[in-house]
Amino acid sequence: MGKQIWKKMFLIVFIISIGLTMSGCWDYQEINNVTNVAGIALDKGEEKKFKLTFETIVFKPSADFNISVKLVETEGDTIFEGIRNAVAVAGKRLYIGHCKAIIFSEEIAKEGIKEHLDFFVRDHELRMTLLVFVAKGVEARETLKDTALNHQIASYELERLVRNDEKYSSLSNHKLLFEVMREILDEGISLTLPVVEIKQIEENKTFTMEGIFYFENDKLAGFIEPEEIKFYLILKGKLKGGIINVPLEDNPNQFIVYEIQGCQTDFEFKTGNNPLLITKVSIKTSIGSNPVILSRQFSVQDYQRMLETWLNQELVRFFAKIKNQVKCDVCGFEKRFFQKYYQEWLKLSEDNKDFFEILEFQVKVKSEVNHTGTVKP
């Protein structure tokens, strides 16, 4: 009996000591001994390579929930150095586990962002669902400075903006850290990153997220306008919401507004001399407004036909644009191709042909107008 108890005691002590020494997670630390970072902005430094701006959250001691934001700026030759240098400024270690956004400056992005992302991926504190942005027109740190309108914390507001943009406006396309890494590391797709700009609204300035930057070999190469993001999203198969303005056939200054309720894109390839991409778009919409007030001049079929014709034509135009002007496979057609037709893709690359240059494009749009908003459709 006594022997058994000793055996049990030994086992318990053994298990606990194994857990303590092997698991590596016995790091007891008070949550108030660190400073929470909400967002990080990266600019070129004056003395060192980087200038890092941390949006840190400051608590005021009171019984009510009272927080404010302080920007902490440091410089360092590496990002990690910058973060650790910040201790000298902030007084506490910066904790980046609840960091929501990284904003690169345009300058840095032009030189390539691959190497800078390594730290964010490697560090164990950060979440892989971090949002990555590039500031347009201003220094990255400006986007965090007094830009939050509704909330104290700009980075958290940025996160909310991203979520609503995806659902309601589709003016940009957000990227999470792991998606960024995938686009950088995968072949056959070019990286794109959303843009943050500063806008003046009366006395306040705030940020907006409109349009995306595209990258060529991880260096910033150009900008896609917010109006064209929906086409980009359709060709990526990622359109979820927003509205589409379709000009009237007889009067291009007036628009019928379609509200997107869902969109699915299927890709088919035909291999021949040149590969041919057949994109099948089926889009579900409802009518948001019509220039002729509550007119019944159009039937549902009319609405569908108008949307299909216009979208067809715009998608062909957009494809031509990215093929000829952008010259980057931002939608990842090549990736889709080699996932399905690897042998053919190998043959193409043996022939030293650039896939995207010789890709031909066809699109078939099928639309469905669920309701027109009037009582009798």
Added chain:
Amino acid sequence: MRRFLFSDLTDNVNHIKSVICDDLLTARFFSPPNSPKDNFCVIYLRNLVDNKIVNEGIVFPIMLFFQNRSSGEPLSEVLKEKIIVSSQIQLTNLMDELFAGLLSGMTVLLLNNSTECLLIETNLRDVRAPQEPDNEKVLRGPRESFVESLDFNIQLIRRRIVSTDLHLDYQVIGKDTKTRICICYMQNLVSPDLVSIVKARLARLNFDGILDTNIINEQIKDARYSPFKTIGVTERPDVLAGKLMEGKVGIIAEGTPVALSMPYLFIDNFYSPDDYYLNVYFASFGRILRMIGFVVSILTPALYIAISTHHWEIIPSPMALTIAHSQQDIPLPTILECVVMLIIFELIRETGLRTPIGIGQALSIVGAIVIGQAAVQARLVSSPMVIVISLTAITGLINTKLKGLVIFARIFFLLMAFLLGLFGIALGVLLLIAHIAGLKSFNVSYLANFWPLSRKNLQDHFIRFPKQNIHRQGEQEHG
């Protein structure tokens, strides 16, 4: 000490008087008028016997008998068979039995020139009326509870189970207290092994006395050092009757209103008599709530410590900010804060238990205001901590049957979380499950009927099926 009675009356009386030191020991001598040699003596303890029975059942008939006595039959037989009015008379020649009888309220009739005496049942029966049990309240269902009298308790059981299969096995245990206990079971439902195990363990007992069934409980239970109960405890005759009908064995003891039942399984901790008196859906919901309450009450402080000191990254950012904000400028480290708050709560609970009812209310107000609001406002304690502790405290009170365990499990998990974070909690849960799975209650596995998750096994586990679907001999099949 002398084993057998003397043959001489005076010797016997003197011996008894020398052994029992009690001024209320009363010895009354009678000498029949026609045969003075046949004198005899009635001895009893005045405060233990019912005077009425002694007067009307013993003294008066004897007087009457001697007035017209003629034949020469042996006096003891005549007295026993024909004269004395009592439901229970016993003839003995042993000193031990004489003393035991005398001390438990019997009247002893000693005869001259005889080595035998009569023990006449004259016990003063003073029984408290059964009240509603305080610890096992029900919304519906019977409101009776056991009382301190064994016979009355048996009566309560017999009233519920009118069956010849109900076997009652009386024993006397305790060297000094000589307490009568009763082992009861349904002969047709119980497994014979179980009865023999219970009897064997009771036979092994060796102690001076028992004042409450808990003493028996601690001596005969499996895994003596485990904080888990392996023997059921109830104050309710309906509950004990229900257990007997499931094929379990009950033990009732003289002088205590608490009965034992065995075997007792882990799932029994979550049963309430209400489960069978209320609507099936409501009862099942209540049972699931009690299980959740158990888990919440042992794990909440540990989870809070693990999350707020090890794994900030797993909580949503707004919540992390709220916790970080509330921890700001709190003088104590979180773990110490938690332990101190838990101890304060236990202090308040214990005080509330030990104080008269009237003061309890004042206590709760002071407790709520002082350690609730004031401490938070003074920034001695963080407000999430108060919420965590209150949640723990409230859910800890759901399962009164697991009280002792819950307090220690809570501290154990807290330490594990403090040392190892969520990994420690996972480890602790594993240890706890391993411990529970290793327990046995009277050769029935403590987790019996948990696995496999078949309909038959689960019909009275997490949820209660309607009564007609429930097998009667649930636990016995694995026995």
